[in-house]
C-alpha cells in the first residue's frame with residue numbers, strides 16, 4: 001500500500017473519530033450497571049466509530065491498524081481492553097509492531113460509558129471471537145492504567 005493511501009486512511013479515521021457521538025451521560029439504573037450491553041448497539045457503535053481503522057471484518061490494515069480478530073489483547077483481560085478503548089493507546093515501539101507510531105484515540109467523552117460497554121462487548125464476540133461481555137459497571141470501574 002502506498003504512503004498516500006495510508007495517509008488517506010488515517011485522515012478518514014481522524015475525521016470519523018471527530019464526528020463520534022456526543023457524550024450521553026444520562027442517569028443509569030442499578031440493573032443497567034449489571035446487564036451486559038446489547039450487541040446490536042455494539043455493532044452500530046463499531047461501524048460508526050471503529051470500522052474506518054479496524055475495518056468491518058475486524059482484520060485491521062496490516063502495517064497501520066491492528067486486527068481485533070483473534071487478538072488476545074481483545075479477548076483477554078477485559079479491564080485492559082476497556083482501558084484501551086476508554087483512554088486510547090499511543091503506539092509504544094515493540095508493543096504492537098503493526099501500529100508503530102500510530103495512536104488509538106481515547107473514546108471517553110466521545111462515546112458514553114454505555115456505548116463503550118456495548119462496543120467492547122461487540123469486539124469480544126464478533127468475527128468468531130469468543131470472550132464474555134462487559135457491563136456498564138465494568139466500564140465505569142476502569143481507571144487509566146499507568
Ligand code: HEC
Nearest residue numbers: 013049050053066073084089090091092096099102103104
Ligand atoms: C484513527 C484510527 C482508529 C480508530 C477510529 C479506532 N482505533 Fe482502535 N486502534 C488504533 C491503533 C493505531 C491501535 C494500536 C495502538 C497501539 O498499539 O498503541 C488501536 C488499538 C486498539 C485496540 C488494542 C488492540 C491491541 O492489539 O492492543 C483495541 C481493543 C481497539 N483499538 C479498539 C477500537 C474500538 C472499539 C474502536 C471504536 C470505538 C477503535 N479501536 C477505533 C486505531 C484506531
